[in-house]
Amino acid sequence: MWVVCLIITAGIAYTLITNPRYHWSTIRHYLTAATVLKGLWLTIWMTVLVMLIATILGLLVAVMRASKILPVRILAICYINVFRGTPVLVQLILWFNIAALYPHIRLGIPFTPVGGNLNTNALISATTAAIIGLSLNEAAYMAEIVRGGFNSVPKGQLEAGDSLGMSEAMKMRKIIIPQAMPTVIPATGNQLISMLKETSLVSVLGVADLLASVQLIYARTYETIPMLIVACIWYLVVSILLSYPQSKIEAHYDKSSRAILGKPLPTVEVPHA
Amino acid sequence: MPEQSAPTPSMEPFRPAGLGDTDGPGTVQIRKLVKSFGANTVLKDINVDIAAGEVCVLIGPSGSGKSTLLRCIDGLEQIDSGVLRVNGEDLGYIEDATHYRPLSRTDRRRQRTQIGMVFQQFNLFPNMTALENITVGQTLVKRTTRAQAKQRARELLTRVGLEGHGNHYPAQLSGGQQQRVAIARSLAMDPQVMLFDEPTSALDPELVGDVLDVMRQLADEGMTMLVTTHEMGFAREVANSLLFMADGYIVERGDPREVLANPQEPRTQQFLKKVL
Numbered sequence A: 001m002w003v004v005c006l007i008i009t010a011g012i013a014y015t016l017i018t019n020p021r022y023h024w025s026t027i028r029h030y031l032t033a034a035t036v037l038k039g040l041w042l043t044i045w046m047t048v049l050v051m052l053i054a055t056i057l058g059l060l061v062a063v064m065r066a067s068k069i070l071p072v073r074i075l076a077i078c079y080i081n082v083f084r085g086t087p088v089l090v091q092l093i094l095w096f097n098i099a100a101l102y103p104h105i106r107l108g109i110p111f112t113p114v115g116g117n118l119n120t121n122a123l124i125s126a127t128t129a130a131i132i133g134l135s136l137n138e139a140a141y142m143a144e145i146v147r148g149g150f151n152s153v154p155k156g157q158l159e160a161g162d163s164l165g166m167s168e169a170m171k172m173r174k175i176i177i178p179q180a181m182p183t184v185i186p187a188t189g190n191q192l193i194s195m196l197k198e199t200s201l202v203s204v205l206g207v208a209d210l211l212a213s214v215q216l217i218y219a220r221t222y223e224t225i226p227m228l229i230v231a232c233i234w235y236l237v238v239s240i241l242l243s244y245p246q247s248k249i250e251a252h253y254d255k256s257s258r259a260i261l262g263k264p265l266p267t268v269e270v271p272h273a
Numbered sequence B: 001m002p003e004q005s006a007p008t009p010s011m012e013p014f015r016p017a018g019l020g021d022t023d024g025p026g027t028v029q030i031r032k033l034v035k036s037f038g039a040n041t042v043l044k045d046i047n048v049d050i051a052a053g054e055v056c057v058l059i060g061p062s063g064s065g066k067s068t069l070l071r072c073i074d075g076l077e078q079i080d081s082g083v084l085r086v087n088g089e090d091l092g093y094i095e096d097a098t099h100y101r102p103l104s105r106t107d108r109r110r111q112r113t114q115i116g117m118v119f120q121q122f123n124l125f126p127n128m129t130a131l132e133n134i135t136v137g138q139t140l141v142k143r144t145t146r147a148q149a150k151q152r153a154r155e156l157l158t159r160v161g162l163e164g165h166g167n168h169y170p171a172q173l174s175g176g177q178q179q180r181v182a183i184a185r186s187l188a189m190d191p192q193v194m195l196f197d198e199p200t201s202a203l204d205p206e207l208v209g210d211v212l213d214v215m216r217q218l219a220d221e222g223m224t225m226l227v228t229t230h231e232m233g234f235a236r237e238v239a240n241s242l243l244f245m246a247d248g249y250i251v252e253r254g255d256p257r258e259v260l261a262n263p264q265e266p267r268t269q270q271f272l273k274k275v276l
């Protein structure tokens, strides 16, 4: 088994090194080129921003999904199904072309003359469309993750809250959300890493992310494969950097329940003022 | 006579001697209570009065509806029909001159805080320390100040024999300690009726005593208590009345020592022969 693996690895390494069409010198040259780094930076902040919006929105949708009020619940279910049931690429292009559907956006109070019109094309740039599209799509997935977390809270916990006379909102804040965290946080970490790669889709809207910036270069130089390798190297590096804290977090939540058990702490209570 | 028939309604209702009011704070009044889950009618016709300061132990075979009855009294289950008055108020309803009206959410929550429930599985909040478990209801629901709530929580911890354990998380406490924190958590809401659903059944035998001691102390202080338990010793020594349930009916009720020594109904005799 070892031998087979070694032979395969050696084979791949051999062709990587000896095949001149990989243009390793080109790769080295462009890896830290200003355009590429600018694209990388946009990819990173867009990933973070999208995940931030999606987490907050996803939490909101999950709370709605768990609502006792039927219309609210139906709204949440529709949201989740529509955004998960259609390709994210199509959603992105739709947001990019939203001006065709709503040429003007009116800011103001609905059904009253208060407010003013804004030109949609001016308001929604390619980057905004990309952020909106990815966030709304990701929020649907986050909502399902958060819902899974909510469902992992034992029924007895909620009954204990009921018995104390807690309202739905109090139970949500003090019992459900804190107890759902151990399942939600690691899953969110996974989503973050997926999102890093998913942002490459925004290149179709002409947003200058990592992929779009290497495309820009190879459109000029025809060094397609080396430039794509440049992009892959960066995606790989950032993924690995992100998965390190991710594995730490997972290990933490894996252990926390076990580590506490059977390790009695000294019975001193910190005096409070 | 079929074995599963309802007890004769003419049976003289048992009233333990020397106890307080039968209406008002600390009382439970149940008339013709029916509760079903789908097609399964679990409580068929429950009639019982618990006086203020009474300690009533519920026994009966598994599935006879003991937990369901306690959960109805705590408002965790909606009853199908009948009258259920706790602390002198109809649970979830208000009676005016002409009809019953459902209570607002807020009023229903207020009624709940006046009834304490202790669960077999403790159900402490694992994300909070013992102290936080006891303060959370006070600060959130009763709107006591944080300092007062902490003060009260420390007093209650001392009372259940857990002084200095306030900073421990439930996972750091033994089952018996967790159950005593759970009792303190309920007491922090100043309930007038306490319900215990098999409070010692999930505990190692050597930890049962500590929890029973706390319950005994609570009984001595005059708390109205409804307890389902297999601890016949507790029933004999602490309870004022014993209630035997089977198949959704109250089959027999009486003084615990008398019923345990000399049960009148055949169902009770059968059951006690198995468990004693």
Ligand SMILES: Nc1ncnc2c1ncn2[C@@H]1O[C@H](COP(=O)(O)OP(=O)(O)OP(=O)(O)O)[C@@H](O)[C@H]1O
Pocket: B037, B040, B042, B060, B061, B062, B063, B064, B065, B066, B067, B068, B069
């Ligand atoms: N939420 C529920 N949904 C459906 N059926 C239920 C539910 N809760 C209880 N039951 C049924 O009600 C019946 C009585 O249950 P209950 O838990 O009250 O019995 P019990 O007397 O407490 O028994 P045990 O001694 O085992 O605790 C059982 O047949 C049970 O299956």
Ligand SMILES: [Mg+2]
Pocket: B066, B067, B068, B197, B198
């Ligand atoms: Mg039970």
